[in-house]
Amino acid sequence: MxxxxxxxxxxxxxxxxxxxxxxxxxxxxxxxxxxxxxxxxxxxxxxxxxxxxxxxxxxxxxxxxxxxxxxxxxxxxxxxxxxxxxxxxxxxxxxxxxxxxxxxxxxxxxxxxxxxxxQGASLGGGVDEGPGQGLPLVGRSASMQAVYRMITRVLRNDLTVLILGESGTGKELVAEAIHQLGHRQKGPFVAVNTAAIPADLIESELFGHEKGAFTGAVARHIGKFEQAAGGTLFLDEIGDMPMQAQTRLLRALQSGSIRRVGGRDEVSIDTRIVAATNKDLEPMIAAGQFREDLYYRLNVVPIHLPPLRERADDIAALARHFLALAATEGLPRRRLAPEAEAMLMRQPWRGNVRELRNFIYRLALLAREDVIDEAALEPMLASAARAEEQVDIPLDLNSAVERWLGEHNPPPGTVYDAALAAFERPLFNRILAVTGGNQLRAAQMLGINRNTLRKRLGELSIDPDSFLRRP
CATH class of the missing domain: 3.40.50.2300 (Response regulator)
Structure with missing residues (x-):
């Protein structure tokens, strides 16, 4: 040959x-x-x-x-x-x-x-329209090349994609790239943060509801699945989805149809599913916190996004990219000296690309010279490090509540339920772990009625059997 x-x-x-x-x-x-x-x-x-x-x-x-x-x-x-x-x-x-x-x-x-x-097979599955421009996926490191190659393999099909990576690595950007470059680019891109929706509202948000389905349902509501018809539904933080909603999601993926809350009719769905999580789902499966069958439904094509510490060669290019973006958004146009770029590459960036972006925007705003050198960069990095140390200091409950509200910003009318669930879930998990899943002892430790505990565990999708001590 x-x-x-x-x-x-x-x-x-x-x-x-x-x-x-x-x-x-x-x-x-x-x-x-x-x-x-x-x-x-x-x-x-x-x-x-x-x-x-x-x-x-x-x-x-x-x-x-x-x-x-x-x-x-x-x-x-x-x-x-x-x-x-x-x-x-x-x-x-x-x-x-x-x-x-x-x-x-x-x-x-x-x-x-x-x-x-x-003789004729191809990675793309056929010629299609040219790629979209301006996608903010920056980097030429070997680990990002693996991401790019995986993206190209899913553009001409509707295989379900699961994006895995730490917070701040750009999982939603990858989902947007798959949508904008794929054959569903003319349809809507609908993103849902499943962790930010209260457990009792998530099914209504995803699948919709009929008028009168529950108190406050004064009209039919079209859920995210139907809103994403012809396009892509991005389910972010899928690892935080309540167990009952996981069951409904699995059924939808298996049947290709949904039923609105309070409805009788099956509604066919025509949307691509892209999910993402910053959690390791396999230990959650072993603990009974995530459905194994749903995991395999979602994990058809896994894409692993590397943390920034594993792609240090991309940091200078990302910094230049963010400085250019900052200039388009009204901030002063800045440039990094080579020694300043080298200094940025030596930082740990525990918050990944999101942390780097926020730092570069702050740098563009506060720098006194158009060219940022090592001397100008060093105090800014020191200030950021001090702020990070303060964040790591254990917070009292008042500070924790304020920080949670600032980070999650739940919609009006849901603040109390969302905050209560966020507080109770780790508390109940901790007490059940101590009692080995014994609900009576857990209720006694908490000082609440056993029936009240059982009711809240069901509402929070916490399975007490997953805490049973086994030999």
Whole structure:
């Protein structure tokens, strides 16, 4: 089998050629689009391996001519640009695979072997409209390249996606990218923070309700599933969803239909589901706090977002990106000196990208010079560190309530129920853990009636059996 390699970097071309020839392939090399087209017009090849930036143009933009000559020729794209835009462009051309540089040569060889035997399969599933622009996914680190490649694999299908990552890593941005770049981009993108909705209202919010379904239901309400018809429903913080709502969600995913609260009719749903969580769901499954069958329904395509500490190489690019965004929002236009960028890269950023963004905006506002150097940056970082230490100091109950209200901002009319549930849930979990799930002893410790405890455990979707002590 003969492979056409289009690469203008001589050292990379030599390594790829040697690796492919060692596997029994015959390799024809060139370094330009003109020479590529001449060879394709006169010879047959089993696969094409091409760089993006070539001596006479863009290797992706000119792949249309390759498709005209050889519609079934598998194409593998190599690129040092390493952005989501490049990955999506490669997918939109029907490329068999996309490899950001630097890549694993053994993985490339395995992929070429698969491509040479596939004749026409592609990672994108077909050519579609061009990618959306301005998506705030920034980074060229190896870990972000893995994220980009996973995104390209789900753009042309409706597989359910579960985005995993710490708070502040940008899970909603990934969900928006999947929506905006995918075939449902003309439909609505509806985001729901399931942790911010009181347990007794979450089913109504997701599935809607009929007039008279409960006290206060004065009219029919269309839920988020129906609002997202034709588009994408993003379920954030899915790990905090109450058990009863998990059951309803599972049924909806299995049947492809929902029933409004208080309603009798089944309503077909036409929406893609993307869920996200900052929690490890598997221990929650073992503790009976999350349904295992729902987990496997959601975890069809997992996308793991790396914390910022694992992609330090992206920090300077992110900082420049946020400074540019700040300028578009009316803040002074600033620039970071190289030594200041290096200092930012050495910080831990426990709040991940969200923390970095907030810091950069504050820096743009308070800096006295247009070019921010190391001397100007150091006191700002020290001030941020002191503020972080203060946040970590144990709070009294009054401060904790004020902080919770500021972070969650529950809708009017739900503040008391939401705050009470937020207080009772960890309290009951702690007492049940102490009593090994014994509700009578737990009620005695709390000083409340056992029936009252049982009622609240049901309302909070807390399973006391999950606290039973086993040998």
């Amino acid at each position: 003969t492979i056409l390699l289009v690469e203008d970097d001589e050292s990379i071309a030599i390594v790829i050629t040697a690796a492919l020839e060692a596997e029994g392939f015959s390799v024809v090399r060139c370094d330009s689009i003109v020479e590529r087209d001449r060879l394709l017009a006169t010879q047959e090849f089993s696969a094409l391996v091409t760089d993006v930036m070539l001596t006479d143009g863009d290797g992706i933009e000119t792949l249309g001519r390759v498709r005209e000559m050889h519609p079934d020729l598998p194409v593998i794209v190599l690129s040092a640009q390493n952005t989501l835009d490049t990955a999506v462009r490669a997918s939109d051309t029907g490329a068999f695979e996309y490899f950001p540089k630097p890549f694993d040569i053994d993985e490339l060889v395995r992929t070429v072997r698969q491509a040479a035997g596939s």
